[in-house]
Amino acid sequence: MAGSANLNVMIKTARAAGRQLAKDFREVEQLQVSRKGPGDFVSRADTAAEQLIREALMEARPTYGFLGEEGEETLGEDPTRRWVVDPLDGTTNFLHGMPHWAISIALEHKGQIVAGVIYDPAKDELFWAEKGQGAWMNESRLRVSARSRMADSVFATGLPYGPSKHLPTELQDLARLLPACAGVRRWGAAALDLAYVAAGRYDGFWERGLHAWDVAAGLIIVREAGGLAEPIDPSGNILEDGTILCANEAIFDQFAKVIRGG
Template identity: 60%
Template sequence: MASANLNIMIKAARKAGRSLVKDFREVENLQVSVKGAGDFVTRADREAERIIKEELRTARPNYGWLGEETGEEAGEDPTRRWLVDPLDGTNNFLHGLPHWAVSIALEHKGEIVAAVVFDAAKDEMFTAERGDGAFLNDRRIRVSGRRQMGESIFATGVPHSGRGYLPATIRDLSRLMPVCSGMRQWGAAALDMAYVAAGRFDGYWERAVKPWDVAAGILLVKEAGGFVEALNPEDNPVESGKLVASNTQLFEEFSEIIRSRD
């Protein structure tokens, strides 16, 4: 049975998701104007965060907050903090691609203890609580059981607009693609992590993500039996911005490829 906190998170995600789905239906009508569509999606993103913040703050007014749009706010309870991405996959949303999500995580004393990733376009609700497993629409999920790199599909985010870590990502791809079954770049880190948890992807890595992008996904993968580390194993994967995740059978070989400096 879900805790009170997780139920609050699910309610907030569904409410924001309904707002985003309504806005998503309008995106196609705005494609004739790039600026108009971009401005519209920015408003949709901010409205979704407002909805989530209102729901969470009403229920737990003393918790801290870290949101993509509104930044960080300290709470009266310094041990608990919400980490929220109201619209992960903004570019997909902007282009009318139905692959984006609401991501909400709850942190307690530096550890993620509850997670929600809601794919509103497909009505898929991924949830997890520390020690209680991971679920998709109330069905328990597990990471894949694949043991061979040659049978496995991996996901990442390829940087755009001249971001500085593009050469490193291309090196990653050049080492990984010859030894795996396929690569996917779907543009939504929260869903990449959720798909690892559900066994749809066998692994995921990225070199520049924000805490709100992956906090919920990290717990999903762990509770689904997978393994997650920062690229530097001594760092906190939530805060580092550079991480690697997979099932336990592939992790050593997969992470060695991504961490290679040659």
């Protein structure tokens, strides 16, 4: 299916960044055995990928704003449109030589995400969606799962690490959810977690402590695949609050009740 001119720019840019990061990833695997380790190298790879993406998108649409993980936000001449970018989602996986990471690019228009692209170079899986046009993985249409029983459902989350204020709450979530479902996965890349919900691989996903660039592209892909997505606090805003829960329509209310402690 052919997308809009903006979507084509996003896909071309994501693939270019993916090729660059794939080369860096092969180097990271070699650095695992060195005394210094790959930490500094990965930081440079992350920053270089964002620079590549920023230059490509700003060249194609010089009046749009730009919000990325690594650099300061650029305000565009057109205040209604903004790119929201995570150049390397799953940095810790990348750092450890695990092939589960992605590039995430979203386009925001008047506060709403209208297009999203998530590219996983290791598996050559490109997830994408535009508002009103459905969600796709490469050339295949995506639909969320049809499971209707929590007991049959697998969920994903992102567990906090280090001194995080969210850890006690997340442990409470797990204590309520694990007895009620078929399993919980923690793969360390929120963009891919959302893409996997859209593809029906996961039945739902929730997480706290996120940023707009972590979820912007995945949000529209899930919704265009037929999923429901809300902030954990129903009165909040996903992109501003950094919390999300999403699932297929059949189990959404059950899942939300568990996560919200209802």
